[in-house]
Amino acid sequence: MSIGNSPEDERPFEDEREEPGLSVGRALQQARIAAGLTVDDVTNATRVRIAIVQAIEADDFAPCGGDVYARGHLRTLAKAVHLDPAPLIAQYDAEHGGRPTPTSPTAPLFEAERIRPERRGPNWTAAMVAAIVVVIGFVGFTVVKGGGDGSAKDPVAQGGATPATSESATATPKSDKPADATPAPSDSAIAAAPQDKVTVRVSAVDGRSWISAKDHNGRLLFDGVLKKGQSKTFQDSSKINLVLGDAGAVQLYVNGKKIDDDFQPGAVERLTYTKGDPQVG
Structure with missing residues (x-):
């Protein structure tokens, strides 16, 4: 049976969205049901894990790992169920203390x-x-x-x-x-990355994105914002852990090979790369 294909099915959802007191998670859940989508469908479309989708629909944002990730997930999920993400994010900010005022236009976290x-x-x-x-x-x-x-x-x-x-x-x-x-290190040398290490290059090609990188011991290598056109290269003996705040704006090269994953704009991605051929942990 197809759900949400007729105008009659969609009208109640539009009316309910305007009801006072309708929570952010409830609005996303109603929009998903009206669009005839399951939680698995949304997960496959956005790459947001099932547990996080279910938690957000229950207005539990703790599994998101912070306000930055929560806003990114809300933006991604809203687009997947055909909602305007701006009102949802504004409601989330109002209910969770509001978005902090940055000290400068590009002030990075930490x-x-x-x-x-x-x-x-x-x-x-x-x-x-x-x-x-x-x-x-x-x-x-x-x-x-x-x-x-x-x-x-x-x-x-x-x-x-x-x-x-x-x-x-x-x-x-x-x-x-x-x-x-002692030549100066260059990001272009990634093509000759050593075989006994993992080398990851992150380039902001379609816009700026917040990036976090850690080595296999959990030591922080980088935590900040890459502007459009900027790149960062990270290397470790066995493993690099990445968090991409806007994966759709980023291009990855792992051990000299381009990663062709179709990341969605605004999507938050947690990735792990190891030695040898590119592989996501």
Whole structure:
């Protein structure tokens, strides 16, 4: 039997949605029933787990894991059952203390935790670059000084110039080797990711998205917002755990291979990738 195909079946749902006191979860449940969809149908369409769909329809948002995830789930489920998500999200905010006012247009969550590990990396890089510059300068000074001594000995012995030339030729590779030994890391090097590790690259191609990444020990690697056009690369010896706040705006590359999962705009995805071929844990 088909449910919700006739205008008569849909009118009561539209009227009930306007009734005062109709909860967010009840509105989603009524819209799903009116559309002739089961919880399994909604789960297959949105990739939101059955337990979370059932909890939201019962107005239990604890399994969502926080207001950010709850709003993302509400947006995804509302679209799946043909509801405008904006009134539902506004009602959710009103019932749960309202959406917090951001300090800036792109202020990420847990900004202190996000900035701390990023600052530590550039400090070490700057120290290494400074050390390389000092080594190159010292070698260059030695070469120049050796060349000057050789020219002073030319009137005495022609062969005196030969050691200086030889030293210069020998010293040149030494100045090049430190510069090549510590190249700056690049996200494009993911195609040559080592086989004994898992390498994940996240690119915000269709808009900005909140990203959280942890290694196999649960240590936080990144927690913040990627703007459109930005990318982040994460690497671990065995496993990378990801949470994508807007999976539809993100493109993933795992161990050098593009992940072609059809993520929905606004959908919240929790993913785990391991070594070898891309596989979702």
